[in-house]
Amino acid sequence: MAVCISLNKVSKCYGSAVAVSGLTLEAKRGEVLGLLGPNGAGKSTTLHMLCGLVRPTSGAISIFGKDLRSGFVAIASRMGVLVERPAFHDYLSVRRNLLIQARLARHSVNVERLLNLVGMARLSHAKVRSLSQGQRQRLGLAQAMLTEPELLILDEPTSGLDVESTEEVLRMLRRLADDAGVTIVFSSHLMHEVEVLCDRVAILNEGDLIACEKTDDLLSFDLTRVEVLVDGVEGASKRLKDQPWVSSVSIKGGRLHVTLKEPNTHQLIHYLVTAGYQISGVLPRRRTLKDYFLKVMNR
């Protein structure tokens, strides 16, 4: 896959405060890249730099193979942006706001279709000042997508949305990536969103990129932590505790929770069967993004 976004040693300082430090990162075309990190990690700054709202102090950003600074107009015409807490011209209607944005982008737009897509068709003529935060967020999404962009930069796209709408939006974005090959870079605090949507996740902390992994790799099974459904839980627990290849054993909800020193479940099963226990199931625990996040943050 071709590279869509490339950040090369990009830094941003506000006076003596470093918001982003030497960030080098790439996003492939059609890829969904999630930016994770605690508050002040540099996620929004990175996104703002990508869409030209914030000037990097140093480093180079190229999008679609063009330098962002010199090729901004060409890049921006292929890019849709949703900033955090999007603001509009309050005195204009929803429709007029979108038309203005389309005119600026020099792109014809079917406003009704777009509003339908974000579930705001009935609010077409409402003044923006009368919209709720969630409706503004939907309008933000609509204006980000109005030029049918090849790249979407989304800062907290589901902020202010209810659960149902959040799911709907995530599905829509995933569809855009899968079906239309749209590259999406977004930031979120919600691990679930990132897990569902992202192909790759980059974790930032205090301006530094501390990890960048494929989501699939992060969400594989953890074979060192297994849940065993076995008869004679108490006995099995006692016997396992004495084994040198077992780290810890506990009983929760009538199930045996075993942590192994090595991901060797065969050894565990063989030991219990040999010891005469009836095993009805061995469930390796699935890894979560939260685990990974906490792990890298602690590191």
Added chain:
Amino acid sequence: MIAAVLAIALGALAFDARELPGIEVTGVRPLSGKAITNYSHADLDGDGLTDILLDDAILFQRQGGYPAASRYALPDAGDAARLQAWNGDLYLWSESLLSRYRWHERGWERVVAYALPRPETDPLPAASGATGGRRQAFLHDFDGDGTPEVFSVTPEGVHVFARHGAGYNEAGLLNILPGRRITSDAVPRLWLPEARRLSFPVLKMACRLVMEGDGITVLLREAVDSETVRYGRTRYRWDGEQAVARGTETTQAVASYLHPCRLNDDGMLDLAGGCEKTSETTMLPLPVYETWASLDGGKTFHVRRSASIPGFRPRCAFVDFDGDGQADMITEETGLFEGGAREAMSRLLTLPEVGHTVRVFRQQDGGFARQPALRAVFVIRLESPAAAQGDMFSRYRAGKLVDVSGDFDGDGSRDLVVQDRIDRLSVHLVRDWIFRSTPDAVLSIDRAAQFAVADVNDDGRSDIVLHEEGKMSRVYFSREEGP
């Protein structure tokens, strides 16, 4: 133009300062540009150089100057004696004797004395041409025989004494003066108890006399109402015994600020003057000064308006600027209120200087040109913003800082002198209607000094006279600076 530039470049202007005790130039006549002096010119020692005749002394010109050693007292004929120079002789007319003196070597010699009692007179204003004080004119050669007749103005008329043999006899009493009228001088209605008194109305004979050749012209001012006046001019010829009226003309009723004057030699009565009006087109009630002139006895008028400041009077509004024998109109405009109300306020409060524009409208083709032939712009430093009402601003407001009546290079064209700093005078020569903002000469003066312009030594080049309270007048004689 090239010639003018060359002339200026070749003949630079220089001034020699001299202290001349007793000399005073108190101003300039606003409708003619003539200096008002306390002296007159005459060549009384016959050396061909102009001497200065004061009320009590004569200053003989020696080697281009007036050294203290050349100052001599006049013959003693009593303090009340009038004096006038005539044909190189000095005439003194005391209460009962008309004496003629001639300068000889180092003293006065009385050539002849005539028993000639002076008629009793009311304190009349001086006749035209006289300069007041002891030097009030009393000699005029009506019959053109070279011997002056003596005249005296009294409420009864003009007494004329003609020479007959060894004496002067009254040749006639010319009853040409208007009747006395009650003036409209306001009498206060309320008096303090200790000041209560009966007051009689003042009688006034409002006329001016002009002696020219064999004629006497009587100019009469008659108030039509509180704002308008009418001028009458009656010309008389003296036939040796009586005055024969040659004609009377009366102007239309004109504004009271218009005065009769002579702006050209067409024989018609000219009227000129100025007044202050208030602008109707600005938020601030800004004053506008109107300069009026009529060259046909009040039938038609030429008016120029200029932005002004309250109470401003130009020093001189009419002067023969280009030496063609016709008076040109001078307007002065302040830049204090330029740029609208907001800008004017800003300037009044913060700017310690003022832009000042002098415009000269040539008299030509029986009128005054619509466009000025000369436009001179100066910047005058006021020391403090106008709102502070400092000394310089008071002088500016009184029209004391700009003078256009002088001709410092003697080319027949008037030049401009401006007190553009409290301690500086700048002289700008004008040739071929070209004004240069860079001064041709700069004089440093005392801060308290006030200047006037007059041709003190009568050499055809105007001089600058500085007055300062309690000090002798200082005259800066202009001359061409040699190579």
Added chain:
Amino acid sequence: MMGRVLTAYGVEVTKALRQRFTALGPALVILAVLGALPVHPVARDGVSDYAFVAYVIPVALNSLGLLLLLVYCAGLVSGEVADGSIRQTLVRPILRHEYILAKLLLGMSYAVLLTLTAVITAWGIAYIFGEMRGVSFGGDLVFADNEMLATGALATLAGLAPQFAAVAFAIMVSTFTRNGATATGVTVGLWVLVDLVKYPLGMAPFVFTTYLEMPWQVFSNRCEAVDAYWQPMLYYCLACSGGTFLVCSLVAIVVFHRRNFPA
């Protein structure tokens, strides 16, 4: 580039037409003109009413109009910065200097709108209810009506130059500041400060504010039959206004170019 600037300008006009303040300015100017009628009545009394035009236009345009223009332009950029809507615009394919140029064009259009409102209203009232037969004085027709019209037209055009400079000045301040109120305060404050020090420092001839009313003063003087000349004031006016416009626009572009617009 011009295409994008014009597109942005079109967008700005669309936005402006839907803002109340845009209509408020001309409305207030019209009220100011009408409000001057009791002070300066206009009638068919044989006296030309140019004085009304000369009186009312500086009042409506250079006092009230100028304040409206400054307030309007000071909020053009800072207002959008404050409400965050500028971020939606700047992520579109338009360069920052193009955005500022569009704002400048909008401000200039507003100046033209206010000027035309004042001029048309004042002349209209004078022509309809009064008389405009040239300026006469001392029995002479000093300026014919067509001369006064030409003077008025030139004053209108020349008067726009310092107003355009004022637009650039206000927009420049607008790019420094974070909200409309601050921008307005700073703009008016700087304006007053400049007016207070320009004369003592001797820089008044080079400051465009000096020439705001000057073109109309020529008209006013001619109404009064006072001699008035366009030169050299007009050259100074155009040079200072043009210079200020260029410098302020350039500073606005550079400052805006360097600004960050984080959340």
